[in-house]
Amino acid sequence: MSKPLNIGMVGYGFMGRTHSNAYRKVTNFFNTEYKPVLKAVCARDEAKVRGFADTWGYESIETDWRKLVERKDIDAIDICTPNNLHHDIAIAAAANGKMILCEKPLSMNAQEGEAMCQAVEKAGVVNTVWYNYRKVPAVTFAKQLIDEGRLGRIFHYRANFLQDWTISADLPQGGAALWRLDAAAAGSGVTGDLLAHCIDTAVWLNGSMKNVTAMTETFVKERKHNLTGKVEKVSIDDACAFLCHFKNGSLGLFESTRYARGHKALYTFEINGENGSIKWDLHDLHRLQWFDYKDEGPLRGWRSIHVTDSDHPYMSHWWVPGLQIGYEHSFVHHVADFLEGVEKGTPVCPTFRDSLETQKICDAVLKSGKSGSWAEIE
Numbered sequence: 001m002s003k004p005l006n007i008g009m010v011g012y013g014f015m016g017r018t019h020s021n022a023y024r025k026v027t028n029f030f031n032t033e034y035k036p037v038l039k040a041v042c043a044r045d046e047a048k049v050r051g052f053a054d055t056w057g058y059e060s061i062e063t064d065w066r067k068l069v070e071r072k073d074i075d076a077i078d079i080c081t082p083n084n085l086h087h088d089i090a091i092a093a094a095a096n097g098k099m100i101l102c103e104k105p106l107s108m109n110a111q112e113g114e115a116m117c118q119a120v121e122k123a124g125v126v127n128t129v130w131y132n133y134r135k136v137p138a139v140t141f142a143k144q145l146i147d148e149g150r151l152g153r154i155f156h157y158r159a160n161f162l163q164d165w166t167i168s169a170d171l172p173q174g175g176a177a178l179w180r181l182d183a184a185a186a187g188s189g190v191t192g193d194l195l196a197h198c199i200d201t202a203v204w205l206n207g208s209m210k211n212v213t214a215m216t217e218t219f220v221k222e223r224k225h226n227l228t229g230k231v232e233k234v235s236i237d238d239a240c241a242f243l244c245h246f247k248n249g250s251l252g253l254f255e256s257t258r259y260a261r262g263h264k265a266l267y268t269f270e271i272n273g274e275n276g277s278i279k280w281d282l283h284d285l286h287r288l289q290w291f292d293y294k295d296e297g298p299l300r301g302w303r304s305i306h307v308t309d310s311d312h313p314y315m316s317h318w319w320v321p322g323l324q325i326g327y328e329h330s331f332v333h334h335v336a337d338f339l340e341g342v343e344k345g346t347p348v349c350p351t352f353r354d355s356l357e358t359q360k361i362c363d364a365v366l367k368s369g370k371s372g373s374w375a376e377i378e
């Protein structure tokens with residue numbers, strides 16, 4: 001008999017949908033002691049949040065997140081709001097003894113992130129940040145191959161996250177759907193939004209970074225602000241590229257932009273080691289490209305591994321070998337890992353503390369982008 005774990009979710013946008021879907025699916029595929037119950041969803045517009053609750057099967061609604069975090073019938077708070085709200089909601093949720101699943105990036109900056117870490121650690125509550133790409137089976141498989149030492153000494157780590165949706169100078173900033181262009185709501189542009197994913201994966205696969213040097217650019221300097229109606233300065237980074245030294249001696253190269261015409265969500269990474277190389281591409285997320293230097297003769301070449309067999313990470317829970325899964329399943333895996341952590345009393349990775357490292361790197365990247373100098377990671 002499974003035990004209920006009551007979820008209170010704040011925000012019903014893009015991530016609100018992916019998470020709700022994951023809570024509903026997880027126990028159909030994973031044998032967990034706890035079963036998520038969609039207890040309440042919260043957002044400011046009552047009619048809209050009620051419509052969302054009806055669509056996804058939430059039992060109740062709130063229009064003020066402060067009420068939600070105080071409710072006695074909620075076990076876990078899921079933060080799916082713009083970045084400027086993560087800190088206040090997480091601190092209040094921890095003070096009320098709630099477990100917390102927070103969307104990425106953890107916070108607006110490392111100072112806020114440190115306070116959030118201290119709050120969950122003091123309260124002793126289970127906490128995790130939704131860096132969901134770790135939970136794509138091919139990416140988890142890459143982690144296994146690296147941890148087994150198959151690549152040998154690592155020389156290079158390369159990652160891109162490219163989009164093209166903000167090229168028009170007529171696009172306003174701020175408010176619903178466009179908060180990502182407003183530094184007051186987002187904290188930063190592509191660095192916190194897209195590179196944060198690349199950095200989280202990189203640190204997980206290849207270890208900590210020592211220092212970074214970055215260039216950032218804001219191509220459209222002014223945009224109408226939806227909340228004030230006035231044309232205002234744009235303070236986010238539209239594009240960012242940075243180099244880094246990893247502590248293991250390898251070199252990193254990262255690029256992200258929302259001005260790469262033709263690209264919608266091209267997240268790729270490549271790792272080159274002395275014995276082999278690995279490549280992954282979000283557009284083909286169920287495949288891992290693998291080159292093994294041990295392969296001899298004319299058949300040597302890149303292998304394209306279809307990560308769908310039951311001995312691949314997470315895949316024994318899904319269909320039969322050869323049938324692939326998609327983007328939304330990475331969130332189902334994250335919930336499965338969360339429920340396992342709750343059951344066993346083990347940390348749910350990435351924790352707030354793990355994700356603070358990504359936050360510190362984002363801060364250093366933005367600092368270096370402004371100063372033009374190398375920035376050390378604390």
Ligand SMILES: NC(=O)c1ccc[n+]([C@@H]2O[C@H](COP(=O)([O-])OP(=O)(O)OC[C@H]3O[C@@H](n4cnc5c(N)ncnc54)[C@H](O)[C@@H]3O)[C@@H](O)[C@H]2O)c1
Nearest residue numbers: 011012013014015043044080081082083103104105130177
């Ligand atoms: N893990 C990922 O791959 C991924 C992908 C997209 C977004 N995100 C992150 O998820 C978070 C949300 O992004 P999104 O794309 O879902 O945004 P969104 O704009 O689609 O949704 C944001 C939601 O927050 C709600 N909201 C805003 N202010 C609120 C308030 N004061 N009280 C209650 N609700 C409020 C809005 O009503 C909306 O429902 C961000 O932190 C973002 O960086 C992560």
